[in-house]
Amino acid sequence: MTGLTVALDAMGGDFGPQVTVPAAVQALLQYPSLNLLLFGDQSAITTQLSSLNSTHHPRLTVVHCDHAIADHTRPSQALRQSQGSSMRRALDAVAEGDADACVSAGNTGALMALARYTLKQLPGVERPALVSAIPSRNGGKTWLLDLGANVSCDADTLFQFAVMGSVLAEQEMTGRPPRVALLNIGSEEIKGNDLVKRCASMLSRSPDVHYIGYVEGNELYDGKADVVVCDGFVGNVSLKTSEGVANLFIESFKQAVSQHPIKRLIAKWLFSDLFRQIQSLNPDQYNGASLLGLRGIVVKSHGSADIAALTNAIGEAVHEIKRKIPAKISDRLEHVLLERHF
C-alpha cells in the first residue's frame, strides 16, 4: 500500500481542534500508511497535540492558518474571505497535489463553494452532490444523495446523481450492479412531483443505471435500494429527521438504564445484541458525507461530530482515495455522455 495524505481542516466543526486533533491522532493509529496535514491555528493545535503526547508525530504536519471560515458565513462571502483560511488551504493542498483528499467539519455551503472553486467539477458534471451511506435493516448500506449541497435540482442533475451514486456503491458490491431508486411520496408511477417523474423516465431508459423505481421514506432503511436519489432539500430533511428519531430512541434507552446501576448491568446482559444493533444505527457511525463530482476527494463531517465520528470521516476519505473514486466517476460519466450523443 502506498502512502495516503489527507488534508484536515483542524478549525472546522463545533469543537475545532479539541475534536479534530485527537481524531487525527486516532486516525494515524488506525491507518499505518496515512499522512495528515493539519490546517489551522498552530498554537491551539500544538496544545492539543502535546496533551496527547503527539507533538512530533512523524506522519503529522501542522500548517498554520491565521483564520477560519465561520459557520454563519454565506458561500459568496466565504469565497471572498477564503484566502489563508484553514478550509481553503486544506482544499488548495488537494488542488495542488500535496494531499489526496480534504476533510472538514466546517460550514457546508462554504465548503461546497470553495471546493468547486479550487478543485473544479469533473468534465460533464453539472453540480457536485453530497452523499452518505445509511445503515439498512439487513446489515448492508444504502447511499443517499443529495444531502443538501443543492437545494433545488432539475431532472438532468438528479440523473447525474444516480450515475455518481452508482459508481460509489459498486465499489463495495460484487456480483450485481447497485439498485438505484428515486425517493418519492408513493411507489406507484403516478405519484410524485414533475421533477421525480421526469427523472424516472430518464433513468428507466438508461442502460448505465440499474433503476428499480420509487422508494418511500419508510423504505429507506429496508435495503430495497443500494442508491437512493433526491434533491438536496428533501435528502437533508430526510437524513436529519432520521438522526432526530434515532437520537430520541437512543436517549430513551440510555435514560431507562442509566438511573440504576443494577438495571444497567442486567440491561447489558439482556440486551447485548440490541446495544450493538442500536449502536449500528447511531448516525455518528456513518459520519463523513462525500462531495461527489469534483476533481478531488472532499469529505464533509457533521459539525457536531465527536472524536470517534470525525475519525470515521477521515476513514471515509482514506477509503475513497484507495478506490480512486473521482477517476471512476469521470470514466462512467464520459461513457454515459457518449452513449447519449451517439
Place this chain on the structure above:
Amino acid sequence: MTGLTVALDAMGGDFGPQVTVPAAVQALLQYPSLNLLLFGDQSAITTQLSSLNSTHHPRLTVVHCDHAIADHTRPSQALRQSQGSSMRRALDAVAEGDADACVSAGNTGALMALARYTLKQLPGVERPALVSAIPSRNGGKTWLLDLGANVSCDADTLFQFAVMGSVLAEQEMTGRPPRVALLNIGSEEIKGNDLVKRCASMLSRSPDVHYIGYVEGNELYDGKADVVVCDGFVGNVSLKTSEGVANLFIESFKQAVSQHPIKRLIAKWLFSDLFRQIQSLNPDQYNGASLLGLRGIVVKSHGSADIAALTNAIGEAVHEIKRKIPAKISDRLEHVLLERHF
C-alpha cells in the same frame, strides 16, 4: 355532550372490513355518544360484525356500497368513477349533513380530490393540507403539515398552512400561542430554497402567527415548535422516514426480548417505563391525519393501520368534531385576509 356521527369508509386500507369493522366497534365502546355510519360491502361488513356479536349495535348503521376506489386509481379517474363508491358516499354523508366527519384509510390522492369536490374548500383556502401530530421529546405534540396532499406549494399556500396548523394546535394549548416554524435545511436565515425564504418573510411580518423561524429535520421531535410547516413532498418524506426509523428500533427491541421468554419477563419487569416510552413513539399511536381547509372534517388513516391505529383515527375525528375545527379555521382565515387587505 350531544351525539356525534362519523361516516367510515369501511372498504379503505390494506385490510378493508377486517380492520375497519373491529375498529368501529372499538370506537363505539370508547365514545358513548358516537354514532357510526359504515359505508361498504354489506355482506363483508356483516360477516365481521357477527363475528364480533355486534350485528345489531344501536349506534352503528351499515350503508351498502357496490364498489370501492382502488389504491392505484388516479385522482382524476377516482372523480369520474366515484359515484356509489364507499369513499364518495362517506364524504357525501358529511356534505349532506348526515355525518359530522368522514374517516377513510383509502387512496390519499382520491380522498383529497373527492373531499375537495364534495365538501369544497373554506372561503379563501387555496389548497387543503394534510396534517398530523407527532410526539415530542418533552411528552408534547408537534403538528406537521403538509404531509403529501400538495406535492408542490407556493409561499402563499405555506402561509395558509401555518395559519390552519396554528388554529388546530391552539385547541390543545393554554397560556401561549402555538410556536410556528418552517422546516428547512439549516437554522440560519440564509439557508434554504426560495420557497422557504419567501414564506419566512411573510410569516415574520404576520401578527396572526407566532413565527419562531426555521427548524431542521433533527429538531422535529425536540418540541421546539408546536406547528411545523413544509410542502407536501418534504413533509411526506420526513414523516415516512421517521416511521421507518421508529419501526427499525421497535423491531430490534422486540426481537431482542422475544427470542427468550425469561429475558422477556425480566425485561418487562425491569423496563416497563422504557416499554411505555417506546410505545409512545410508535407511529400507530398518532394515526389519523386531517385534511384541513375543507367545509367539513375528513381524517385520513394509514393504509396499513391495524385495529388500534384505525380506532385512533376515528378518535381524531371525534376530537375535531367536538372542537369545531373547520369553523375556527374559517374565522381565523377571514381575519387574516381582512388584515392583509386593510
